[in-house]
């Protein structure tokens with residue numbers, strides 16, 4: 001079987017976790033290929049007694065909640081080992097079997113000094129800050145590119161580990177002390193902390209690219225689940241207000257070792273409106289009662305940091321861009337239920353930049369900062385749609401909204417989320433066949 005990639009179309013928090021979990025029942029492997037515990041993927045499972053169980057996954061792939069799935073942390077991920085084991089312990093305590101987890105030997109480790117550097121750099125930037133999650137993501141990817149990173153495999157060779165930590169700290173301590181005026185970090189303590197995870201980590205470590213190649217040869221279904229999203233991608237996002245990894249479909253290949261020729265489908269998750277956490281441009285952002293309506297109704301507070309998410313109307317210029325950059329074959333529109341109860345539902349179809357209409361993302365970032373949304377208004381609906389399970393059972397105006405969005409983004413809408421629960425979704429076309 002070919003591999004399937006699942007990405008976020010906007011600035012994250014589109015509902016990737018829910019979509020991955022939904023597909024989990026039909027896939028054999030779920031691979032996280034980028035980012036780290038900056039992600040926050042919420043999965044809400046309805047128990048047999050009708051009770052809802054909520055899981056917030058940060059470092060682990062959302063497929064871990066499905067017993068038949070082998071979850072994989074790919075080489076493109078940055079791993080905070082303390083968080084890894086905390087998250088595993090948390091799931092185990094709730095009865096989730098995590099014993100199948102595999103971790104790439106080539107994934108990078110978030111060393112404790114990189115968590116510190118992330119936070120002090122943001123403080124130093126002041127008004128120019130990125131608004132990072134403070135988890136050490138940027139400094140760890142910077143180390144990877146600078147070729148001074150620590151990899152999972154280094155944890156099993158004390159000599160190499162010590163050499164690498166000492167080399168990194170020789171430089172980083174100068175920055176911490178001389179520029180940021182904070183305390184230096186002792187190499188011994190870092191080495192000791194990282195080594196303390198070695199025994200528990202060892203059985204999980206594998207050549208995950210090889211495991212995945214064999215799985216694909218054996219006709220297994222492999223789902224590659226992105227953290228973050230298209231506009232947070234370090235190449236294709238709203239740089240510098242991005243994360244430091246490749247969150248788009250291309251990143252799924254480099255971050256897992258699966259070649260592009262084996263990917264058959266790219267599913268993008270698109271929230272029916274737009275949210276953003278952290279700093280950076282956001283053309284459809286609403287600072288009024290409508291923004292508050294979306295935040296309250298959609299419960300838009302960060303899964304990772306608890307920060308209120310910035311909210312605005314759907315922007316299909318971004319949707320089209322996501323289609324193009326990722327080669328999207330199928331969209332899942334989430335949170336359509338949140339738009340219930342509006343007289344009209346605006347869709348941003350283009351931008352006005354200093355009097356010039358832009359139907360595509362402006363070439364220059366400054367233009368994007370100045371972009372004013374041009375809206376098309378569609379009639380709203382008032383009926384509760386959370387019980388709808390077929391497209392035809394949606395109110396006519398909700399159907400018309402989805403069809404118009406589909407036309408504007410240029411790829412078919414295969415599923416529609418109508419509530420947070422695992423089964424609160426309308427499947428129009430199979431996501432796996």
Ligand code: GDP
Pocket residue numbers: 008012013014015016017018039040041042043044298299303333334335336337338416417418419420421424
């Ligand atoms: P992710 O980072 O892309 O996995 O998304 P998050 O989990 O950070 O944020 C999405 C939020 O929306 C979570 O609280 C989900 O439970 C919730 N959610 C997902 N799909 C739907 C939907 O169709 N309707 C509603 N009301 N909530 C949804």
Ligand code: IMO
Pocket residue numbers: 008011012013014038039040041130131132133134135136137138226227228229232241242243244276277278279
């Ligand atoms: P999921 O996977 C939303 C944002 C941060 C900040 C920027 C850089 O849940 O969709 P970082 O800590 O990565 O260096 O921060 O990226 N960010 C996210 N926003 N959802 C996420 O993940 C995010 N991961 C990072 O808020 O603006």
Ligand code: MG
Pocket residue numbers: 012013014039040041042303
């Ligand atoms: Mg999230």
